[in-house]
Amino acid sequence: MVKTPSTMLELGTEAPSFSLPDPVTGRKVCRDDFAGAQGLLVAFLCNHCPFVKHLAGDFAAFAVEYQKRGLAIVGINSNDAKTHPEDSSEHMVAEGSQRGYTFPYLVDESQEVAKSYRAACTPDFFLFDNDFRLVYRGQFDRSRPSLETPVTGTDLRDASDAVLAGITPADIQIPSVGCNIKWKRGNAPDWFG
Secondary structure, X not given: XXXXXXXXXXXXXXXXXXXXXXXXXXOEEEHHHHOOOOEEEEEEOOOOOHHHHHHHHHHHHHHHHHHHXXXXXXXXXXXXXXXXHHHOHHHHHHHHHHHOXXXXXXXXXXXXXXXXXXXXXXXXXXXXXXXXXXXXXXXXXXXXXXXXXXXXXXXXXXXXXXXXXXXXXXXXXOOOEEEEOOOOOOOOOOOOO
């Protein structure tokens, strides 16, 4: 299991636009669909990564809680499903159902959205304020599959609480760590690895 950290995109960056298919509904979901929300969390996820599996149940519970409080949440899977078939659309539908995901879990087949966010790993979290400006990028919490530290979501909870209160999250932010995004052959961005 190779650990890849977040790239830590510059705070204040505007959330790049996206329009991606939701394999559950068959409809496209766009960034601007979330205009008017108190904040937007974009989470790069996948089905097979042990880092995502480690926190998936807790992240699903986090999503239910914070969506009720006004935070918009979207999951994006950018992995190459040809080399990692467990990350296919069909498996995403099953994963979302099994985990109880209450947010759209979208397919980034071209991997262009991952590139525009400078997403490097799964999970990789990007939290934006109600103006779509990046205020947090980093870990869910300090738990990892190889550690005995319980999954709490403390870091992302603290940042989300700040956004929902209309204040800026703390400046000290720790990168997320996970499996690298599985880029299609010849498609990895120049800044990656």
